[in-house]
Every structure is written in structure tokens, then in C-alpha cells.
Amino acid sequence: MRTKLAFIIPTMDMGGAEKQLCLLAQNLPRDQFEVRVFLLTRDGPRSEGLRSANIPVNVIGKRFKLDFTALVRLHRELADFQPEIVHTWLFAANSFGRVAARFARVPVVIASERCVDPWKTPMHFWIDRILAKQTRAITTNSQGVCDFYALHGLPAEKFQVIPNGIESRKEAAISRGEAFARLQVKDDKKLVLAVGRLWPQKRYRDLIWATELLDTLREDMTLVIIGDGPQLAELQRYRDSVTTIDRVRFAGNRDDVSSLLPHADQFWIGSEYEGQSNALIEAMQAGLPVIASDIPGNTDLVADHVTGRLFPVGDMAALARCSQWCFENPEHAQALGNAAQHTIASNFSVLRMVDRHAELYRQLSK
Numbered sequence: 001m002r003t004k005l006a007f008i009i010p011t012m013d014m015g016g017a018e019k020q021l022c023l024l025a026q027n028l029p030r031d032q033f034e035v036r037v038f039l040l041t042r043d044g045p046r047s048e049g050l051r052s053a054n055i056p057v058n059v060i061g062k063r064f065k066l067d068f069t070a071l072v073r074l075h076r077e078l079a080d081f082q083p084e085i086v087h088t089w090l091f092a093a094n095s096f097g098r099v100a101a102r103f104a105r106v107p108v109v110i111a112s113e114r115c116v117d118p119w120k121t122p123m124h125f126w127i128d129r130i131l132a133k134q135t136r137a138i139t140t141n142s143q144g145v146c147d148f149y150a151l152h153g154l155p156a157e158k159f160q161v162i163p164n165g166i167e168s169r170k171e172a173a174i175s176r177g178e179a180f181a182r183l184q185v186k187d188d189k190k191l192v193l194a195v196g197r198l199w200p201q202k203r204y205r206d207l208i209w210a211t212e213l214l215d216t217l218r219e220d221m222t223l224v225i226i227g228d229g230p231q232l233a234e235l236q237r238y239r240d241s242v243t244t245i246d247r248v249r250f251a252g253n254r255d256d257v258s259s260l261l262p263h264a265d266q267f268w269i270g271s272e273y274e275g276q277s278n279a280l281i282e283a284m285q286a287g288l289p290v291i292a293s294d295i296p297g298n299t300d301l302v303a304d305h306v307t308g309r310l311f312p313v314g315d316m317a318a319l320a321r322c323s324q325w326c327f328e329n330p331e332h333a334q335a336l337g338n339a340a341q342h343t344i345a346s347n348f349s350v351l352r353m354v355d356r357h358a359e360l361y362r363q364l365s366k
Contacts, residue, residue: 002030002031002032002033002034003032003033003034003084003085003361003362003365004033004034004036004081004082004083004084004085005028005033005034005035005036005083005084005085005086005087005361006035006036006037006038006078006081006083006085006086006087006101006106007021007024007025007035007036007037007038007087007088007089008037008038008040008074008086008087008088008089008093008096008097008100009021009037009038009039009040009088009089009090009093010039010040010041010042010062010089010090010092010093011039011040011041011042011043011044012039012043012044012045012046012047012050012057013044013045013046014044014045014046014197014253015197016114016164016275016276016277016278016279017089017090017112017114017115017275018044018046019046019278020114020141020164020165020278020353021037021089022046022049022050023165023167023350023353023354024165024353024354024357025037025050025053025055026049026050026053026055027350027351027354028354028357028358029358032358033358033361035055036055036056036057036058036081036083037050037055037056037057037058038057038058038060038074038077038078038097039057039058039059039060040060040062040070040074040092040093040096040097041060041061041062041092042059042061043057043059058077060073060074060077061073062092062096070096071096071099071100074096074097074100075100075103075104078100078101078104078106079104082104083106084106084107084108084365085106085107085108085109085110085361085364085365086098086101086106086108086109086110087110087111087112087139087361088101088109088110088111088112089111089112089114090112090114091117091120091124091128094111094112094113094128094131095127095131097111098111098131098134098135099131102134107365108136108361108364108365109134109135109136110135110136110137110138110139110360110361110364111131111132111135111137111138111139112138112139112140113138113139113140113145113149113159113275114140114141114145114275114276115145115273115274115275115297116142116144116145116148116273116274116275116295116296116297117148117273118272118273120152125152125153125154128149128152128154129152129153129154132154132155132158135158136158136364137158137159137160137360137364138154138158138159138160139159139160139161139162139357139360140159140160140161140162140275141161141162141163141164141275141276141297142161142163142274142275142276142296142297142300143161143296143300144275144295144296144297144299144300145159145275145296145297146159146161147296148296160356160360162353162356162357162360163276163300163347163348163352163353164276164278164281164348164353165348165349165350165351165352165353165354166278166281166282166285166344166348166349166350167350168349169258169282169285169286173259174256174259174260174263175263176263179191179259179260179263180263182256182260183224183249183251183260184249185222185224185249186222186246188220189220189221189222190218190220190221190222190265190266190327191221191222191224191263191264191265191266192211192221192222192223192224192264192265192266192267192268192323193223193224193226193260193261193264193266193267193268193283193288194207194223194224194225194226194227194267194268194269194270195225195226195227195257195267195279195282195283196226196227196269196271196277196279197227197228197229198225198227198228198229198230198231198232198235199229199230199231200231201271201272201273201274202269202270202271203270203271203272203293203313203314204225204231204235204270205235205238206270206314206316206319207223207225207268207270207319208223208235208238208239208242208243208248209242209316210268210270210316210317210319210320210323211223211243211247211248212242212243212247213316213317213320214320214323214324215243215247217320217324218324218327221247221327222246222247222248222249223247223248223249223268224248224249224250224251225248225249225250225251226251226252226253226254226257226260227252227253228252228253232250235250236250257282258282258286261282261283261286261288262286262287262288264283264286264288265288265289265327266288266289266290266291266323266326266327266333267279267280267283267284267288267289267290267291268290268291268292268319268323269283269290269291269292269293269298270292270293270313270314270319271293271295271297271298271313272293272295272313272314273295273296273297274295274296274297274298275297276297276300276301277297277298277301280292280298280301280302281301281344281348283340284301284302284307284308284337284340284341284343284344285340285341285344285345285348286341287334287337287338287340287341288337288340289308289309289326289333289334289336289337289340290302290307290308290309290336290337290340291308291309291310291311291319291322291323291326292308292309292310292311293310293311293312293313294310294311294312294313295313298310301340301343302340305336306336306339307336307339307340307343308336308340309322309325309326309336310322
């Protein structure tokens with residue numbers, strides 16, 4: 001008999017948590033688990049893959065922060081489905097989902113924290129601590145996330161660190177010239193990529209300013225930022241005030257990132273906090289020299305001078321120096337990329353991620 005498993009997450013936007021949930025839902029053994037996904041707030045583009053895999057997706061339609069009618073609707077959906085396990089993801093779903101699961105008398109409730117969350121207030125952490133008492137386990141992708149929440153009073157023994165999974169990389173189907181043409185970059189330039197939501201957490205201003213600093217040393221580099229978000233207009237204005245479009249380009253959301261990555265010369269990530277960046281994992285999988293901010297989550301992946309380069313958060317000069325070092329030492333930079341690629345292949349497969357979740361579900365449902 002299959003175990004009924006309900007995943008609850010706020011949306012199906014193009015975020016890292018959503019991607020990992022979809023990979024997990026689509027790859028769990030169908031003969032062992034019957035999966036249904038509940039979206040607390042709204043639908044999104046990642047639902048398409050779930051529905052194509054015949055995984056039901058139910059939208060609850062929470063309209064505002066304290067929409068208790070959504071709690072009632074979610075409880076009814078869970079009572080109808082009668083799952084043996086509920087697994088909630090991210091704060092809103094962790095809160096509403098665990099309460100609804102308790103009302104529906106779900107035997108096993110699991111939460112998931114995917115990021116170090118400095119934005120949380122004492123009230124948020126109080127809610128986390130209260131709900132942790134009725135939670136059998138809390139999954140996360142990084143030891144840094146576990147340590148962060150332990151410092152705020154959550155029981156460290158409930159955390160299960162399961163690194164993100166990444167699908168096997170397909171060989172690039174386009175040439176370097178085609179990649180540069182798609183990004184509107186001159187083919188005689190060094191290409192640096194940054195990928196992620198345009199949000200203050202990602203500190204894209206630092207990357208733009210570091211590019212301008214590098215221009216004092218070299219005039220052959222273009223930074224391309226792939227992604228969209230509420231900061232786009234602000235970042236474009238900032239770019240225009242300190243540098244030019246030839247040095248920093250915004251490429252928007254794209255579905256061809258995996259084809260573009262192998263043709264880049266470096267990958268930058270300057271976030272002030274992360275859980276475990278899917279974009280960073282994908283860049284390492286592509287064998288790129290990566291330059292990352294020295295924060296929990298990134299340091300689970302990048303060891304300085306081993307699998308990449310690290311720089312202090314907000315230190316734009318240090319970022320520029322690390323980048324220049326990689327440009328000046330191409331053999332060492334390629335060795336970093338090769339080591340990064342080996343690390344991802346060894347430790348971050350989808351199969352490994354799915355197997356560890358499946359084993360956790362089996363253990364808790366005994």
C-alpha cells in the first residue's frame with residue numbers, strides 16, 4: 001500500500017525551494033508514495049512539470065497574511081486526502097500547513113527550512129519554536145541553516161540536513177558564439193554570469209560595482225545578470241549611474257541557462273544569506289570557476305582555493321581581486337572548476353536527495 005504524502009508550499013514560482021520540491025515529488029518511487037502538492041497562495045510556472053507527471057496540484061488561494069479562511073480550506077483538503085505524512089516548505093506554509101495538519105490529525109508532520117532568514121522577527125521565531133513541538137523532523141539543505149535556527153531556540157536534533165539535488169548536466173547544444181549572441185555580448189569579451197532573483201538579499205549592487213572596479217584593470221569583461229524581480233528597475237538605474245550596458249547586462253528570466261553556463265568564464269554570487277543556492281550548484285556542475293560570498297550555505301559548497309574563491313560579504317574590492325586572480329591564473333581557475341564539478345557529481349545528485357527523503361519518510365511513518 002502506498003504512503004500518502006502531501007507537500008505544502010506557498011507558490012510554484014521559479015525559486016530554489018520550489019525546484020527542489022518538484023524534483024523530489026517527480027522522482028519519489030510511485031509504487032511507494034502517492035504525492036499531492038498544495039499551494040498555499042498561488043500557482044506558478046513550476047506546476048507545469050508536476051501536472052505533466054500526473055501529480056495533482058491544488059491551489060488553496062491564501063489572499064493575505066492572516067487569511068484564516070485559507071487555513072480552513074487547507075484543513076478540508078487534507079481531511080479529504082488523508083495523508084499519512086505532511087511535509088511543509090517555507091515559513092507561510094510551515095505555519096499554516098502544520099496547524100492544518102494537526103487539525104486534520106495527520107500522523108507525521110515534517111517542516112522544511114531552506115535558508116538562513118535574518119528577516120525573521122522574534123514573533124516569527126516564537127511561532128517556529130511552538131510549531132516545532134508538533135513536528136517530527138525539519139529538513140534543510142545546509143548545516144548553516146541548522147546552526148542558524150538552533151541559535152534561535154529550535155531543537156537541533158530535529159533537523160535533517162539533506163543537500164539539494166541537481167539533474168545530470170546535458171551537454172551544451174549551442175556554440176560559444178551562439179551563447180554570446182543570445183546574451184548580446186561581444187564575442188571578444190570575458191563573460192561573467194550571475195543568476196538569481198533580483199532581490200536585496202542577492203546584493204547585485206556589489207556585483208555591478210565590482211565590475212566597474214575591474215574595468216580599471218581590464219576592459220574585456222561583461223557581467224550578465226540572469227533573473228527577474230522587484231529590484232530590476234532600481235538596479236538598471238544603478239548600473240546606468242556607475243557603468244555602461246556593455247559592462248553589465250540584464251538578461252531577464254531564461255530557460256536556457258544550462259546551455260549558457262558552459263560558455264561563461266566565471267560565475268559570481270554575492271548574497272548576504274542563502275540556504276543552498278541552486279544557481280551556484282549548477283555553475284559548479286558546469287565546471288565554472290565560482291566566486292562566492294563567504295556565508296553559510298555557500299561555504300557548504302565552496303572551499304577557498306579548492307572548489308572556488310570566497311570573499312567577505314559586501315567587500316567589492318575583494319570580489320574584484322578574486323576575479324582578477326582567476327583571469328590571471330587560468331590553469332588554477334580551471335582546476336577550481338574541475339574540483340567543483342567533481343564535488344557536485346559526487347554529493348549532489350537528484351537520486352541521492354530523493355533517496356534520503358524517502359528513507360526519512362519511511363522511518364517516521366513506521
